[in-house]
Amino acid sequence: GIQVEQSPPDLILQEGANSTLRCNFSDSVNNLQWFHQNPWGQLINLFYIPSGTKQNGRLSATTVATERYSLLYISSSQTTDSGVYFCAVVPPGNDMRFGAGTRLTVKP
Amino acid sequence: DGGITQSPKYLFRKEGQNVTLSCEQNLNHDAMYWYRQDPGQGLRLIYYSQIVNDFQKGDIAEGYSVSREKKESFPLTVTSAQKNPTAFYLCASSIGAGELFFGEGSRLTVL
Numbered sequence: 002g003i004q005v006e007q008s009p010p011d012l013i014l015q016e017g018a019n020s021t022l023r024c025n026f027s028d029s030v031n032n033l034q035w036f037h038q039n040p041w042g043q044l045i046n047l048f049y050i051p052s053g054t055k056q057n058g059r060l061s062a063t064t065v066a067t068e069r070y071s072l073l074y075i076s077s078s079q080t081t082d083s084g085v086y087f088c089a090v091v092p093p094g095n096d097m098r099f100g101a102g103t104r105l106t107v108k109p
Numbered sequence: 110d111g112g113i114t115q116s117p118k119y120l121f122r123k124e125g126q127n128v129t130l131s132c133e134q135n136l137n138h139d140a141m142y143w144y145r146q147d148p149g150q151g152l153r154l155i156y157y158s159q160i161v162n163d164f165q166k167g168d169i170a171e172g173y174s175v176s177r178e179k180k181e182s183f184p185l186t187v188t189s190a191q192k193n194p195t196a197f198y199l200c201a202s203s204i205g206a207g208e209l210f211f212g213e214g215s216r217l218t219v220l
Contacts, residue, residue, distance in 0.1 A: 031206060042146075042197055044211040087151065091206050096142070096167065099151040 003028045003092045007100035014078050014107050022073040022103045024088030032091040033064050035073050038102070039084050047073070047086075078107045112136065113212035115200050120217050122187075122194070130185045130215045132200035141183035142201040142209070145169060152199065158183055159205075187217060195219045 004027040014020055024033070035047040048055050048062040050071065055062055059078075064071040075082055085102040092098070113134045122128045132141065140159045144152040154167030158177040172191025177183055183202075187194045200212045 032208070034209060036211075042199075042214045042216070044199065046208065046210060049208040089152075089209070096154055096157055096206075097209055099144075099153075101151045 003030070003090060003095070003098055005088060005090055005098055005100040007086075007088050007103050009103060010101065011104045012106070014105070016078060016080060016107055016109050018078050018107075019074070019076045020078060020105070022075070022086050022088075022105075024071040024073070024090075024100055026069050026071075026088075026090050028069070028092055030066065030069075030090040030092055032097075033066075033071055034089045034097075035062055035071070036087045036089065037082075037084050038087060044087070075105075078105075080107045080109055083107045113200060113202055113210060115198075115212035115215050118213065118215060120215060122217065122219050124219055125189045127186055127188050128194075128217065130187070130198055130200075130217070132183045132185065132212060133181055134183075134200075134202045134212075135181060136202055136210065137180070138202035138204050138210075139180070140203045140205060141177070142203075143167075143173075143175065143183070143185045144199045144201065146197040146199060146214075155185065155198075 006025045032051045036044045050064045052066045059076045061074045087102045088100045116131045142157040143155040156175045158164035174186045198215045203209045
């Protein structure tokens with residue numbers, strides 16, 4: 002089955018810093034989503050981005066489907082950005098598969 | 110408000126007991142899913158259903174059962190056959206294979 006690799010596995014930032022999270026996938030996909038899991042376990046939808054670039058406030062994402070990767074950019078990080086960021090993909094004719102996540106800690 | 114409601118949020122169970130987790134959605138989504146998350150890990154698919162009265166096994170279906178009698182509801186039963194049931198369980202729904210939305214999760218602890 003498809004492999005979804007996220008990097009880095011852990012990231013520690015000082016408040017105000019910028020960061021880039023990466024998601025590589027091993028096969029073509031129909032859909033790709035980025036989620037933020039907060040400390041209470043809830044998964045928050047960040048982006049639905051099978052291709053192209055989207056922006057939402059301090060967050061933006063780019064997916065290059067032909068090269069099988071997606072990037073999540075966080076600018077001017079805040080302590081509330083802490084948590085785990087998951088990339089998830091849907092291969093053709095299949096169900097959603099998750100990466101192992103990037104654990105982000107933003108220190109004040 | 111439209112959304113996905115999971116209950117209970119916390120559940121304790123003795124070994125050998127079956128337990129059923131509820132998942133209800135009012136988003137008019139066709140597809141519903143159950144995922145399991147262990148501490149520090151990603152999500153793994155247990156079961157999914159694309160239409161009423163039909164469902165398919167995911168990667169870790171052993172020891173679990175589901176039903177899909179109504180479009181809005183997709184309950185998950187954790188049976189006594191599940192060897193390590195303590196985990197965080199997440200229900201999700203989507204329109205077809207489109208954007209996935211999650212409930213707040215149910216945390217099951219086996220004593």
